[in-house]
Amino acid sequence: MIKYDLHCHSTASDGILSPTEVVLRAHEKGVNVLALTDHDTVAGVPEARKHAEALGIQLINGVELSTLWEGHSIHIVGLGFDLSHEKMTALLAEQANLRDSRAQEIGAKLAKAGVANAYEEAKKLAGEGEVTRAHYARHLVQIGKVANDGQAFKRYLGQGKSAYVKPQWVDIPSAIKIIHAAGGVAVLAHPLRYTMTTKWVRKLAENFKAWGGDAMEISGCGQSRDQYQLLVKLAEEHQLAGSMGSDFHFPCAWVELGKLAPLPAHIPLVLEIKNDLV
Template sequence: MIKYDLHSHTTFSDGRLTVPQLLERATEKGVDVLAITDHDTTAAILPAQAYIEQHALPLKLIPGVEISTRWESFEIHIVGLAVDTSSMDLMTLLNEQQSKREERAKEIGFRLAKRGYEGVYEQAKLLAGDAEITRAHFAAALVERGVANNIQGVFKKFLARNKTGYVPSTWCDMATAIKAIRAAGGISVVAHPARYQMSNKWLRKLLQEFADAGGQAMEVAQPQQAPSERQFLGLLSREYGLLASQGSDFHYPMPWLELGKNLYLPKDCQGVWQFWEENEEC
């Protein structure tokens, strides 16, 4: 059976493994098909393709990206899979997203400095290196300063809504992200739909509007997930005519989350990989 992991991150966004480290780990864990889906950038894709070819890794790479969007009062992440990374439509959107990410980061740094945490923006930029700066880099910087024990603690104390370092995002809307992904020949996927802390009524509204805007798939399976949640998401994928995806959302090794771990779809779900398999046959 083919092992798919269609959601992962590298040091080009907020992952902690370099491209070679991620690819080698995926191979070690028996992943057959891996999608790299960094936040608002596809910078890891060409190096990954080159590394796989150079080292003859038994791994199929699916070019991907995870785009942050705004829907109602929620930040919804849309994963693009099997995208053409040379698409001008997609690159234009990602450049706009990166500019918004930088502006937001500067404002987070300004607000933290006003509360006595000076230089956090510069520290976060240093941690990000050549990658797109994310709130995770701010969290890591504050952990280094000892203001919280872990990244989750920093988010809860400083970066969550109504906290000192919270800055509302100005991301594109869902329809814009879906349009850019489709223009790049890819398939759009609602990422981790159970994580948005919304009622089932709102989740159904999200999926309906996503589908109406041309969205094609949703993540159904993740490693750390109750069986009842997986079954429910599988039911929703069938109800709204969406293909089902699976992915670890891997950022770094953790005891309870690993590349390719516990990833399988409920019965009667149609795997998102049918999309590129059908395209390859054409």
């Protein structure tokens, strides 16, 4: 049986492992088809591809785009697109600018809250990747301001907290159009992980399909059976293909590359709706 993982992260965004290390771990865990989907960047894909090919892993070009919908930050995974497509390149450059501006503003707010040089320290943690709130959370843990990343968001970085900065991302229809223009497929990432009711999740899925979305993530790590069944039902209702992704960021007990339940037989895998991906 082929083992898929179509959503994971590396040091190119907010992951802990380098693209090479992600691929090596995926191989160790028996993954056959992998997509590296860093936040708003494809910088890690060439490195990952080199090592994936050597290990016999099929690597799918991927990215996780940050978008805005009804005041919520929603993630759309793009798969199988041309990395050098003009519209995608322009979007990622714009998203990078927005991300850095937001990161600097977060740093300024943390300085007012008594945490000096936070942007510079977060940038060190990010290395060559883009600075995210996850890097700020790690820094706050390192300097003893909080005990863990969760507390960092509850006390400083979460919505309504002292260092929160409202994002200014692309809208979902534009993200879908650009993914399609670049030859890829658009996937609604982890639909049940947003802070909204089931009624709003249904509305999100309905809008996503109406705007041309192709699939939604059904199989993820740490799901209950009821959550899995709800996602299957939503995919059926809106005639969306299914995807499988761990959303792996770092080694831990509850999120692991390839540790995913198979899709139901009647739900097509997102890769099957694009002939050149399988």
